Amino acid sequence: MLELLQSLGLPQNLSIQGEYIDNANVLMHWLMLYLFLGWGAFFIISLYKFRESKNKKADYYGVKSHLSSVLEGAVAIVEIIALFGFSYPIWAYRVNDVPDSRDAVNIRVIAQQFAWNFHYPGADGIFGRTDINLVDESEQNFIGIDRSDAFAKDDIILQNQMHIPVNKKIRVDLSSKDVIHNFKLPELRVSQDAIPGMTIPVHFTAKTTSDEFLESVKGTPREGKGLEIACAQLCGITHYRMRGYLTVDTEEEYNDWLASEAEYLDFGDEEDEWGDDEDW
Amino acid sequence: MSDNHDTASMQDHVRVYLMVFGALGVLTVVTVLASYLKLSTSEGIFLALIIASVKASLVLGYFMHLITERKMIIWILVMTVFFFFVMIFLPLISNIDHAGNPTQWWKVL
Amino acid sequence: MNIPYVVEEREDTGLINSKLGIWIFLASEVMLFGGLFSAYIFLRMAALPGDFERWASELSVPMATVNTVVLISSSVSMVMAWASLKMKDFSKYKMYLGITIFCSFVFLTIKYFEYSGKFAHDIYPSSNTFMAIYFTLTGLHVLHIIGGLVVMLYFYFPISHKMWDKQPEQFTNRIEVFGLYWHFVDLVWIFLFPVLYLL
Amino acid sequence: MYSNSNNHDHHEENFIQKYIFSVDHKVIGIQYGITSLLFLLFGFSLMAIMRWQLAYPGTEIPIVGFIFGEGGVLASEQYNSLGAMHGTIMIFLGIVPLAVGAFGNYLVPLQIGAVDMAFPKLNAASYWTYFVGGVIMISSFFMPEGAARSGWTSYPPLSVFENGQTIWLISMIFLITSSLLGSMNIIVTIVQLRVPGLTWMRLPLFTWAQFVTSFLLVLAFPPLEAAAVLQLMDRVAGTSFFLPSGLVMSGEIVDIAGGGSPLLWQHLFWFLAHPEVYVLILPALGIVGEILANNTRKPIWGFKSIVYSMVFLGFCSFIVWAHHMFLTGMGQAMSAFFQTTTMIISIPSVVILTSYFLSLWGGSIRFNTPMLFALAFLPMFGIGGLTGLPLGLAASDIYLHDTYYVIGHFHYVVAPGTIFALFAGIYYWFPKITGKRMSETLGKLHFWPSLIFMNGIFMPMFIQGLAGVSRRLADGGVSYAHASGVLQWNEFMSISAFCLGLSQIPFIVNIFMSLFTGEKSDRNPWKSTTIEWDAPSPPLAHVNFDSKITVHRTAYEYSVPGAKEDFIPQTES
């Protein structure tokens, strides 16, 4: 079934818990297929067998067996299996097993119309102070980072660019500045609404790097197009092209990337673009 | 309503209405007084709602004749009240049982 | 065309049409106000502790207490008006209905002063969530009062009295059905009063 | 409220009283029918423009392009408007008024042998409130702000800040009021005006479906009315019921008190909108039941369990709503609760469908046009319903939420589902309403292409959905890499949609042609058992029946062993 779904369009899965989600989908589609084929066959046979020209007189009583209750029971049982065996555990994992920020790569994601802002804590592992009053779009300070804060000095802030290491737990703290967005990584089977007034954690572990992924899509229409972050909730005029780019790096690449971003930061600091606006 | 209510039985009704009126007045005063008691918020809410419900039952039962009303209407109301509570409590519970934290976006957790 | 069970009760259900109709309408009203109450509780739970209480203390409890009494009185006089019709006493009916109308005017006047007092202190629905829900809930309730008032005025003035002469039973039923609506409006207030003013 | 004057039906009515401000449930039913079909057509046209944009993003729209400004290209905000309005119009102005307003109004009194609805004037008021609401909704296209563009779900904060929403809210308040008036009326009519002998278990399925539907409308609509009032306050009075503090829009801090919750709206909205979807499907199930019984010439199998399932479905539909909100961050207990109820609610649907399928067994099936539509309804609803299951499971919904998979799911239930059932109903009861029969040839010419193209539109949506393509994308997914493998379907779906539109021409021609030149129909052209066929065709103004009706049996006594004919009307003693 998974192959069938994939041949229909389901992209390959790149995350560890994505497998469980796919399993749930597969089970449900088996159920659907059996029901559909079973009833479909019954339907066609009945229509053929009992057409007026063949069966002039209808039978008042019709079906006498109670097989149908058995079938309804079977549907109920499959649904119970799906609930207890698949859906509850997956959901429990999703909302209860959120890794602590020390055990995982912790990234804040702040959505806004129509971009994704990423906030990495930098080398110290602690997020610097942000303040709504410091937001200044013309200065590119989208999330109001306070560079004078000691923890904020090394924070990396990016728009629409997200890097994560492979095979490591990622914890994203998701929020939104204006309207509801949805942080969706189709290939990682991640999706979560970003709701203003609320911070919601999402966690996942990628098991394939972007490079491997790009290798595997060679020759398909997807060739050359890397992973993307989609917005899956109507959020206004350019909702349709609100997207970010996701790169799944190897551990090394990821550290290199962090280092290069940090270098850029030092340069920024000398220019003194941010930080001294204490007169707020 | 049917004609079997003759004037005499109507007068009985009227007496009941006046008694209920008195009771409602008293309960209103009690509600206000209770709000001056030094109760904790939850106790206060509980007490106020209890009194309000008693008053409501009086109005429903006597002024609106619900105690002698037909089964069908009672059932419709029971169902309505059930959905009423569903509508009030499920959103509340789901707000409490929530994966996220109600924080402002710029506050780092 | 003759629609049955307008005056006489249907045997198996024991109901007349309008009675059932008004109760279903009231059921929908329960859900309407229920939606708003749901919003109230939801927002109150989400608000900072003490926030709602602080703003609620801005409201005038005496005015609301008077209004509660006024509405309860109007409810009693409404049921008395109906009882008078039952006892075939039309002039008493007019008196009681008059009282009900008077009470609802008093209610509206007091409400007017309450609202304008708030506006005078620069308190508007936009000031905070408590005031927003206060104005919305009481505003909707006031709309119900005004709607009821219009109907009562119609029943008070002679154009509707022809019906009493021709079909007294049907007229009595109408008053009863309207009365149910009016008691419901009273009932909503019975809950609004503690929920908004006292908690 | 009462029409008790006995001389009422004797005095001459002028044109306006008879056809415009009529209080006759049949005239009101027809008014509802015509208006809602026009809205359906309008909703379809909006969708056709959207589908052009999806297939050929950024190109000029043929014929009507000039409306959309320079170059005739649809801007993305216009696309959003069309999408929101398509959804709203189809649901609130098209299907519900057609299924409940038109069919319910026209047929319920006839099926229970009543002279009219319980409150004829209220009935007229309901139609005119609907009409005004509809006009307001359409007028928003001509307002300076344009039409609403936050989706039919109108999620705040977006809806509070986006243009056009105010008119939408005002219109919704009218439409909700109209539905309330109409459904109260239907409940009272069914409870009170049944003719002697028509006990509950003798009521036809259609009437049962209307009964349950009306309860859903009465109890589920008011919370949305409340929510609409709150959102209106947010927009015009500056309150913040649905707005949390600390919003920043385009770099500016929004000046509001804050303290509200966007999720509150979602709860109130879906508290309505989930029961609403059963409002869309139950009348359809009722219609299909009638037609199946009639054209298999045998009783519906498991009649009672169908009725109980409908009631149960209605009841449960109030406690599943948050399955639309899994991804708002729902916790473990709540998601468990709502997925369980969602799975539970699918069982009665399976029971109903199963009973319908089993009803075919042993029948003597006639394939006339109403039956074709009714038969096609079954697998189409089946596909739609079955694809609801992975959506109802929170785990699989993580991936499928808000993709085209959802769009495919619900269009299968409402378009080839409900719309087909309504078509079937129109073909079936047309002789009763007009006294003329509809052409079978044109009917089949309507049916087959419609069936093919419906599937042509909606089947690929599952493929796109599985690929993860989001809904409400003004360019159909061109911007996103993950859509690149399935984009080619867009053109296929759009062409199917245009062809679907063309396939409606035989239907429209059929209606008008049959009206003027159709073969005259007698009282009971389909040899049916239910009461409405005892009235003349068309039924008499105001009184419906020309004889006294009493009921002696259950609704579908077809092919009773030993009986002379293969059907025994409910009224035959």
Ligand code: HEA
């Ligand atoms: C008439 C309308 C209708 C109906 C009947 C249903 C029925 C169901 N719906 Fe659907 N739904 C919608 C209209 C409808 N829905 C709409 C409009 C939306 C989107 C709203 C929006 O976001 O804009 C939606 C969205 C929606 C979601 C949210 C998805 C998301 O946003 O992530 C979910 C999730 O649980 C869901 C579930 C279900 C379920 C479990 C049923 C069940 O009741 C289905 C039960 C039926 C069956 C199980 C079929 C049984 C049949 C057989 C066994 C026979 C098969 C045989 C053959 C085919 C031959 N629906």
Ligand code: HEA
């Ligand atoms: C009852 C509800 C209903 C119905 C029937 C339909 C019918 C159709 N819908 Fe719609 N749709 C919605 C409800 C409905 N839709 C909703 C709620 C949304 C979501 C909106 C949102 O995102 O907010 C949506 C969204 C939606 C989208 C996705 C847009 C997006 O996400 O970007 C698409 C895309 O293809 C679409 C297509 C269609 C098509 C091709 C039909 C076809 O099946 C149309 C078939 C209709 C006809 C063929 C017309 C028949 C009319 C006649 C025959 C008239 C005869 C007239 C006279 C005799 C006078 N719909």
Ligand code: CUA
């Ligand atoms: Cu952000 Cu859509």
Ligand SMILES: [Cu+2]
């Ligand atoms: Cu639903």
